[in-house]
Each structure stands twice: as C-alpha cells, then as structure tokens.
Amino acid sequence: MSTSFFSVVRRVARLFVPLLGVAALLPALAAAPAGTVIGNQAAATYSDGSAVVRTVTSNTVVTTVQQVAAVSVVASGTKTISIGGQVYYPHTLTNSGNGTDSFALSATNGGGFTFAATLFYADANGDGVPDNNVPITSTGQLAAGQAFRFVVAGIVPGTAVAGASNTMTTTATSGFTPGTTGSVVDQTTITAQAVINATQALDVTSGPSPSVGSRTLTLTFTNTGNTTATNLTLTELIPAGMTYVAGSARWSGSGATVLTDADAADGQGGIVYDHNVTAANRVTAVIASVPPGGSGTLSFQVTVNAGLPAGAHAATAATASFSYHDGATTVPASNTNTVQYVVLGAAVVSMTGATVTSAPQGGVVNFTNTITNNGNATDTFDLSTLTSTFPAGTTFQFFQADGVTPIVDHNGNGIPDTGPVPAGGAVNIVVRAILPPDAAGGPYGVVAKATSSADPTKSASAPNTLTAITASTVDLTNNGSGAGAPGYGPGPEAVAVSTATVASGGTARITLVVANGGSVADSFALRASTDATFATTTLPSGWTVVFRDASGAVLDNTGVINSGANKAIYADVTVPAGASAGATQLYFRAQSATTGAGDTLHNAVAVGTVRSLALTPNNTAQLTPGGTTVYTHMLTNTGNVSEADGVLSTGSLGVTDSAPGFTSVIYWDKNNDGVLDAGDPVITDLSQLVGGTNGANTTPGLAPGKSARLFVKTSAPAGATSGATNITTLSAALAGVNGGAAAPMAATATDTSTVIVSQVTLFKTQALDAGCDGTADTAFSPVAITSGAAPGGCIRYEITATNVGPVAVTSLVVSDATPAYTTYSATVPASATAGTVTAPAGGGRGTLQTSVATLAPGASVVLRFGVRIDP
Known part of the structure; x- marks a missing residue:
C-alpha cells in the first residue's frame, strides 16, 4: 500500500514517455507534474476618450510546481513451499509521485521461521519469473507514474519445519524523500506435501488498440513439493478490454492438440478445459495430476479490443488463480502474477476554423476555432499560423475561448498552446487578427495549426476567412453635413458647389465640414489644389490656403474625429495683390493617412503690397518618457515681396516649451527630402535659408510664395509622467520696413506632445497559499514562484488596472x-476593489472578471482570486 494520497488521485498526463530501464508500464501521472510551469497573464478592455475600444495585457507571472514523492507496491501474496526451497513473489511498484524518483528495495521477515536470504530480481516482462540471476537493490530512475515489476525471492532454510509460517514485508523507499515509503506483505507456509507455483506471461506486452493479430497468454506451473498434486485448477477471467480467441487453447501434456472450449466435463487426456461454460467469460482448466518436479504450460489467445485509452489499466491486465490438492488437503486458491498489456498512445487531432463576414479597417477580427483530441491520450497542442493572405501589417494572436485571456505556453517550449486536452475532449480557442488601417477588400484567409506535443508529426489545420474589410468613408461639404449640404456625397463634383468672392490682396474664408463615416475614430489630412486629381498640389502664383479650426489654430489635419461625428474647418484663401479678375476653380481634399479614405470638394474663388508669413500646421503627437518626436512645419512667404534677405528685412525663428524639462530644436530641411537627417542644419535666422533645394532658394530669405520645410525636434525628460503635456510654440518674426509696409505679426504654430505609456496599465502579482486557506503566505510579487508550490496547494493572484491617462x-x-x-x-471568493465580479464555481475552470463602468484618471482597480494546483 502507499503512504501518500497521490496513490488515490491520479490521471494520465504523459502517455508517450518511453519505458525506462526495466520498467514495464507507461505512467498514470499525478495531474500537476513536477517542474510544470503554470503561466498566467491577465487582460483588460476599455473605451478610451475617443470611444475606441482598446485591449491591454498584463505582465506574465509563473509558478513552478514542486516535486512530491509517493510510491505504491502491490500485490500481497500467500504461498506454500518445501523445506529448503525458494519462493518467489512478483510485485509491481509504481512511482505515484509527480516527478522522477528512484526507490531502494528492502525486506524484513520473521515468524515461525526466517528466510536464509531475501533477494530482489527485475521482471521486465511481468511474467513473474526473474529476468536473470543478478540481484538488484533499487529500481533505478522512474518517471512520474511509471511502474517497475520485480520479484522477491525468499530462500527457506533447511531447519524449517512443516507448518511453520513466515511473514515478509517488502519496502520501497523514495530517493527523493527518504521518509516516503510503500510496502507489501507476503505470507509463506512450510509444507511436506505438494507445492504448486504458477506464473503467467504475455507474448507481447504493449501495442496498439486494437492489437495487430492475437496475443498469447501462457500459464506455467511447477510442482516443487514432495508429493503429487492433484486436481490443479487454473482459472482466468478474461479482462474487459480483451476477447478470447475460440479454439486457441493448448496444453503441454497434449502438445499441438486443440483443447475444446465448450464442454466443462470432457476429459482430454488428463485435462478438462472450457471457456465461458463453468463461469462467464472465464477460462477454467483442471489438470488431473502433477508429480513432484513436474511442470507444464497452458496457453490460449486473446485479441485486444479497439477504442481503449492509452496506458496500463485494468481493461488489459490479466490475473490467473490456481488451487490444488497437495496430498493431504486442498490448498486455497492463490493468484499468479498479473500480466499487463500497455496500450500505446496515438496522437490524432482535428481542427475547425471560422468565417467572419466583415470587419472595419484597422479593426479586430476574432475567429473561434475548435481543436478536438481524437487520440487515446491526454495531449497538449501547440498553436501557430501558417499561410495568410491578409494584408501586410496584420498581426495574429491566440486567446482562450473567452476572447480576452491570452493563451500562454504551458509545456515549456516557448510556443503558445492549449494546455492538456483529454482524449476525446475539445477546446475552443480564438485566433485574433488585428487589421492594418489602410487595407480594404477581401476575402482574406489565414490557416491556423494545432500540433501535438506528444507526437509533433501529428497536426491539424483549419482555414479562417474574413469575407471583406469594409472601407472607411469621409464626406467633405460646405457649411454643414449630411444630405442637402453643398458637396454631399463622393466628389469631386463637376461644377463648383460654392463660390467665394475676395478682393485683390484679400482673404476669403470658406467653411468646410469633415464627416467621419467610418466605424472607428480617424483623422484626416487637409489639402487644397487647382488639380482635381491631386496628382499635384498646385495653387495659382501667389495664392495661399491656410486651414484653421474654430479657435483659429493653423492646422493641416483635422485631428481625431469619432465615428459618425464631424468637425468644421476653415480654409482661409489669400490671393495676391494684382490678382486677375475671374473665377479660379479650387479643390479641397480630406484624406485619412491610415485608411486612405478621402473625399474631394469642388469650390471656386472669384477675384497691392502685402507682407505676410504663414507657419503651418499645428501638430499633436505622443512620446515616451525620455523619448523624442519630430514635428514638420511649412514656413511660407504669403506676401508679395521677398523677406528676410538681410537687406530689405530681417527674420528670426524661435521656439518655446511650456512644460519643465522639455526641450526643442529647429532644423531646416535643406535637402528637401522630408526627413530630418545629418545634412539638415539647426536654424534660428531666416537669412540662413539659402543654397538648399527646398523652394530653390538661391538668395537668402524667402521670395514671395516660396516655402521652407522646418523640423522641430522635441525631447521629453526621462522622468516625465504618463499624461504629461507640453506645448511647443514655433514662431517666425519679421522686422524692418519693406516696400513701405511695416512688419506683420509673427507667424506661429504649436506642437502638443503628450507622454504616454498606455492609457490603462495592468500589473499582475502572485503569492503562494500552500494551505489553500485563502490567505497569502508571502508578499505579492511578479517574481516567479520556484519553491513551495506543491500539487494540492494554492496560488493567490492580484491584478491591478490603473488609468494612467489624462481622461x-x-x-x-x-x-x-x-x-x-x-x-x-x-475558499476566499474572488473580489475586486471596484466593479462587478464574475467567477466560475469553486473547483471549476474558466474566466474571472471585474467590470467597471468608469475609471477616473489616476484611479486603480484590483482583482483578487486564488487557484488550486491539481493534486
């Protein structure tokens, strides 16, 4: 019997472990093997200030299951033996702990006599007979759940007397935990009469289900006593997982003669044999006599049934019994050794995919896939994606069936997997595709794959199809939005929908309305041109178009517009003095940089010394603490005279930052490549604008209508907190009288920088709760738990979600x-500092959540719960 509770709580978890040493059985393993890494990651979803649903994941915490030793030894035997003889007791030792272990073998005996010696021998094939005459003292290393067959031999001294009895206790001691033992007791009685010893063997001890052909069971009997044994009765109940083969029985006393199965009374030359007559589904043989020193065999065949689970179990374990008359009395029935047919594991997996009709540009698509373990053993399946026709920039992730819990690696190979799936069981997973914002159309497909961890050559795959990515839309109109507004619907229109009038040298304000018809929040770049196709962005000589918002801020992008919302933009169109009378066709365009969605609106502008600089646009960006970002601006001479040549006028550039620790520097894109590079100089004076390719500057300063691209590089301090905002103000100022006109007001542009990490952060910690009383034994920490986490123990988790954003x-x-x-x-139910908590029933598996309606900036919510490691 075993001294550990592991002997009664087991399950198959590693059915493909090869036989080690002389062990004969595949493992029936405790549920949480030693060294198993229990990894866990939390996730959260929320709606941000733009009503966009976002997902964030926590750090991963891991716990390593500790090894616990346990051992069982079966089965007790009772035999008779002659004076000076040797008695053999076959036993099976099973490592019922959760890790690899070795077991020392020892025996104590006494009573009416004491054995002259006790010896242990390996019995790899389980036939009840030592494999050789080399004694052993230890099992050697056994994997968790692995069995070891051996024989204990007791040598009877010549001084023993008939009728005396001996009690022998065989003990197995764990090498990992010496205090853990298992033992079995055998009873031996001395007799002067006949002594029958019977064993049995199976010709093949492992294979598939069903077996390939029939298997032969052979019972061997020997009379080691001093008198003839009569009425030797051998019986064997055919196990539930085997089927008797009719007409297969043979007896050594009659050679190749087939023994009849269906008659329980026909003498067949010294043996009466039947199957399924004396007792249902049982072989019964009565051998008339066995003389002293005589021996023989009885054999018959069975087939192993189909559909059996992998491993060693009762359905394929056969134990015979024997009784006889020893010349003085009938010896009660005793059992032979048990022979075991081990069903080898076979990995078979199937997988079904899914189809999703549509998803928006930049959206998230969840495909629910079902993975079914069609094999005959518990298996874990690694997850991957194969071929994909999704647009470049699509990313794929795996989630549990709840769609919110990321799938992690459970078997230690670095690949996300399903975790253990029992034979015949199925598990749902979610294959998530995160779409790029600039793709549309369809259909698109990705093939997901599940690969057996037990046998990596076995896998299944399934297609997942997204029928279409719906394109985002935008509508650009005048003075209002929706049906009836000038320019409603796709443009450009054939005829101008609105005409503005302006005096020579003056400015006309045109009201534009940008409506976001997409399913997600988006922003749109603004452009003006006399080219309806916008193949080139051109304006008449001396004309300028400046876009402004309701506050008057200059911009070239709408900023974020929520789905279904709209925003008014003002286009200030300035014409030069002396501009010709007549109508000029002017087109405006709003286009998303992420999705490509755009609309063009057709307007018209019907028409002396002006000084003016324009600095556009105002920008916004996000950067991390200690990080930098580069803003691009265009400085344009919108007047009709050259400026800042150092003779007619002078001009300077300046930059200021509103938040402490932020710094900004101005560069000129001298090579006009649109990228800040090593050849672009730092600039503070407009007379430095000469010699570059930007606007073909051949003289210092800016000629009328000419522009210079400026970069403002802004750096955040390393200690900046998430949500901190800095406003960088770029200014261009002219000085002096030029052409009789005084200097205009300085042109300015602002760049707004926001420090972010993530608007909501998740942080996960864990602590050991070895006694499962619901109270953490240690402080909570994200550090891996590498000791003390034994099967049956508990782990407590805390997940803290913090809104680090400004809204x-x-x-x-x-x-x-x-x-x-x-x-x-x-034991202590799941709880949270805010919100509504849902959890599975105690002892169940599944998702735990807390739902919070609103989380203010800087506020946190903590979810707490515990799990029990499978015993």
Whole structure:
C-alpha cells in the first residue's frame, strides 16, 4: 500500500514517455507534474476618450510546481513451499509521485521461521519469473507514474519445519524523500506435501488498440513439493478490454492438440478445459495430476479490443488463480502474477476554423476555432499560423475561448498552446487578427495549426476567412453635413458647389465640414489644389490656403474625429495683390493617412503690397518618457515681396516649451527630402535659408510664395509622467520696413506632445497559499514562484488596472482565467476593489472578471482570486 494520497488521485498526463530501464508500464501521472510551469497573464478592455475600444495585457507571472514523492507496491501474496526451497513473489511498484524518483528495495521477515536470504530480481516482462540471476537493490530512475515489476525471492532454510509460517514485508523507499515509503506483505507456509507455483506471461506486452493479430497468454506451473498434486485448477477471467480467441487453447501434456472450449466435463487426456461454460467469460482448466518436479504450460489467445485509452489499466491486465490438492488437503486458491498489456498512445487531432463576414479597417477580427483530441491520450497542442493572405501589417494572436485571456505556453517550449486536452475532449480557442488601417477588400484567409506535443508529426489545420474589410468613408461639404449640404456625397463634383468672392490682396474664408463615416475614430489630412486629381498640389502664383479650426489654430489635419461625428474647418484663401479678375476653380481634399479614405470638394474663388508669413500646421503627437518626436512645419512667404534677405528685412525663428524639462530644436530641411537627417542644419535666422533645394532658394530669405520645410525636434525628460503635456510654440518674426509696409505679426504654430505609456496599465502579482486557506503566505510579487508550490496547494493572484491617462476610461473589463493544471479556489471568493465580479464555481475552470463602468484618471482597480494546483 502507499503512504501518500497521490496513490488515490491520479490521471494520465504523459502517455508517450518511453519505458525506462526495466520498467514495464507507461505512467498514470499525478495531474500537476513536477517542474510544470503554470503561466498566467491577465487582460483588460476599455473605451478610451475617443470611444475606441482598446485591449491591454498584463505582465506574465509563473509558478513552478514542486516535486512530491509517493510510491505504491502491490500485490500481497500467500504461498506454500518445501523445506529448503525458494519462493518467489512478483510485485509491481509504481512511482505515484509527480516527478522522477528512484526507490531502494528492502525486506524484513520473521515468524515461525526466517528466510536464509531475501533477494530482489527485475521482471521486465511481468511474467513473474526473474529476468536473470543478478540481484538488484533499487529500481533505478522512474518517471512520474511509471511502474517497475520485480520479484522477491525468499530462500527457506533447511531447519524449517512443516507448518511453520513466515511473514515478509517488502519496502520501497523514495530517493527523493527518504521518509516516503510503500510496502507489501507476503505470507509463506512450510509444507511436506505438494507445492504448486504458477506464473503467467504475455507474448507481447504493449501495442496498439486494437492489437495487430492475437496475443498469447501462457500459464506455467511447477510442482516443487514432495508429493503429487492433484486436481490443479487454473482459472482466468478474461479482462474487459480483451476477447478470447475460440479454439486457441493448448496444453503441454497434449502438445499441438486443440483443447475444446465448450464442454466443462470432457476429459482430454488428463485435462478438462472450457471457456465461458463453468463461469462467464472465464477460462477454467483442471489438470488431473502433477508429480513432484513436474511442470507444464497452458496457453490460449486473446485479441485486444479497439477504442481503449492509452496506458496500463485494468481493461488489459490479466490475473490467473490456481488451487490444488497437495496430498493431504486442498490448498486455497492463490493468484499468479498479473500480466499487463500497455496500450500505446496515438496522437490524432482535428481542427475547425471560422468565417467572419466583415470587419472595419484597422479593426479586430476574432475567429473561434475548435481543436478536438481524437487520440487515446491526454495531449497538449501547440498553436501557430501558417499561410495568410491578409494584408501586410496584420498581426495574429491566440486567446482562450473567452476572447480576452491570452493563451500562454504551458509545456515549456516557448510556443503558445492549449494546455492538456483529454482524449476525446475539445477546446475552443480564438485566433485574433488585428487589421492594418489602410487595407480594404477581401476575402482574406489565414490557416491556423494545432500540433501535438506528444507526437509533433501529428497536426491539424483549419482555414479562417474574413469575407471583406469594409472601407472607411469621409464626406467633405460646405457649411454643414449630411444630405442637402453643398458637396454631399463622393466628389469631386463637376461644377463648383460654392463660390467665394475676395478682393485683390484679400482673404476669403470658406467653411468646410469633415464627416467621419467610418466605424472607428480617424483623422484626416487637409489639402487644397487647382488639380482635381491631386496628382499635384498646385495653387495659382501667389495664392495661399491656410486651414484653421474654430479657435483659429493653423492646422493641416483635422485631428481625431469619432465615428459618425464631424468637425468644421476653415480654409482661409489669400490671393495676391494684382490678382486677375475671374473665377479660379479650387479643390479641397480630406484624406485619412491610415485608411486612405478621402473625399474631394469642388469650390471656386472669384477675384497691392502685402507682407505676410504663414507657419503651418499645428501638430499633436505622443512620446515616451525620455523619448523624442519630430514635428514638420511649412514656413511660407504669403506676401508679395521677398523677406528676410538681410537687406530689405530681417527674420528670426524661435521656439518655446511650456512644460519643465522639455526641450526643442529647429532644423531646416535643406535637402528637401522630408526627413530630418545629418545634412539638415539647426536654424534660428531666416537669412540662413539659402543654397538648399527646398523652394530653390538661391538668395537668402524667402521670395514671395516660396516655402521652407522646418523640423522641430522635441525631447521629453526621462522622468516625465504618463499624461504629461507640453506645448511647443514655433514662431517666425519679421522686422524692418519693406516696400513701405511695416512688419506683420509673427507667424506661429504649436506642437502638443503628450507622454504616454498606455492609457490603462495592468500589473499582475502572485503569492503562494500552500494551505489553500485563502490567505497569502508571502508578499505579492511578479517574481516567479520556484519553491513551495506543491500539487494540492494554492496560488493567490492580484491584478491591478490603473488609468494612467489624462481622461477617464469607460466600460473597463479586467479579465483573467484559471491557468492549466489549476482550478478556481473559492475558499476566499474572488473580489475586486471596484466593479462587478464574475467567477466560475469553486473547483471549476474558466474566466474571472471585474467590470467597471468608469475609471477616473489616476484611479486603480484590483482583482483578487486564488487557484488550486491539481493534486
């Protein structure tokens, strides 16, 4: 019997471990093997200030399951033996702990007599007979759940007397935990009469289900006593997983003669034999006599049935019994050794994919796939994607069936996997595709793959199809939005929908309305041109178009417009003095840089010394603490005289930052490549604008209508906090009288920088709760737990979600799930500092969540729960 509770709580978890040493059985392993890494990662979804649903994941915490020793030894035997003889007891030792171990073998005996010696021998094929005459003292290393067959031999001294009895206790001691032992007791009685010893063997001890052909069971019997044994009765109940082969029985006393199966009374030359007559589904043989020193065999065949689970189990374990008359009395029935047919594991997996009808540009697509373990053993399946026709920039992730808990690696190979799936079981996973914002059309497909961890040559794949990515839309109109507004619908229109009038040298303000018809928030670049196709962006000589928002800020992008919302933009069109009378066709365009969605609106502008500089646009960006960002601006001479040549006028550039620690520097894109590079100089004076290719500057300063591209490089301090905002103001100022006109007001542009890490952050910690009382034994930490986490123990988790952004988030859902090899522990129920908590039933598996309607900036919510490591 075993001294550990592991002997009664087992399950198959590693059915493809090869036989080690002389061990004969595949493992029936404790549920959480030693060294198993229990990995867990939380996730949260929320709606940000733009009503965009976002997902964030936590750090991963891991716990390593500790080894616990346990051993069982079976089965007790009772035999008779002659004085001076040798008695053999076959036993099976099983490592019922959760890690590799070795076991020392020892025996104590006494009673009416003491054995002259006790010896142990390996019995790899389980036939009850030593494999050789080399004694052993240890099993050698056994994997968790692995069995070891051996024989204990007791040598009877010549001084023993008939009727005396001996009690022998065989003990197996764990090498990993010497205090852990298992033992079995055998009873031996001395007799002067006949002594029958019977063993049995199976010709092939492992293979598939069903077996390839029939298997032969052979019972061997020997009379080592002093008198003739009569009425030797051999019986064997055919195990449930085997089927008797009719007409297969043979007896050594009659050679190749077939023994009849269906008659329980026909003498066949010294033997009466039947199957399924004396007892249902049982072989019964009565051998008339066995003389002293005589021996023989009885054999018959069975087939192994189909559909059996992998491993060693009762359905394929056969134990015979024998009784006889020893010349003085009938010896009660004793059992032979048990022979075991081990069903080898076979990995078979199938997988089904999914089809999703549509998704928006830049959206998220969830495909629910079902993976079915069609093999005969518990298996874990690695997950990957194969061929994909999705647009470049699409990323793929795997989630549990709840769609919010990321799938992690459970078997230690670095690949996300399903965790253990029992034979015949199925598990749903979610294949998530995160679409790029600039792709549309379809259909698109990706093939997901599940690969057996037990046999990596076995895998299954399934196609997942997205029928279409729906294109985002935008509508550009005058003075209003929706049907009836001038320019409603796709443009450009054949005829101008609105005409503005302006005096020579004056400015006309045209009201534009940009409506976002897409399903997600987006921003749109603004352009003006006399070319309806915008193959070139051209304006009449001396004309300028400056876009402004309601506050008057100059911009070239609408900024974020929520789905279904619109924003008014003002286009200030300035014509030079002396401009010709007549109408000029002018086109405006709003286009998304992410999705490519755009619309063109057809307007018209019907027409002396002016000084003016324009500095556009105003920009916004995000950067990390200690990071930098580069803003691009265009400085344009919108007047009709040259400026800042150092003679007619002078001009300077300046930059200021509103937040402490932020710094900004101005560069000129001298080579006009649109990228800040080593050849672009730092600039503070407009007279430095000479010699470059930007606007073909051949003289210092800016000629009328000419522009210079400027870069403002802004750096955040390393200690900047998330949500910190800095406004960089770029200014271009003219001085002096030029052409009789005084200097205009300085042109300015602003760049708004926001420091972010993530608007909502998740941080996960864990602590050991070895006694499963719901109270953490240690402080919570993200550090891996590498000791003390034994099967049956618990782990406590804390997940903290913090809004580090400057605005409240809504519809926050913090999600986690019970990891593989664990169940939910409800000793102390799951709780949260805010929101509504849902959890599985105690002892169940699944998703745990807390749902919070609103989380203010700087606020946090903590989800707490515990799991129990499978015992």
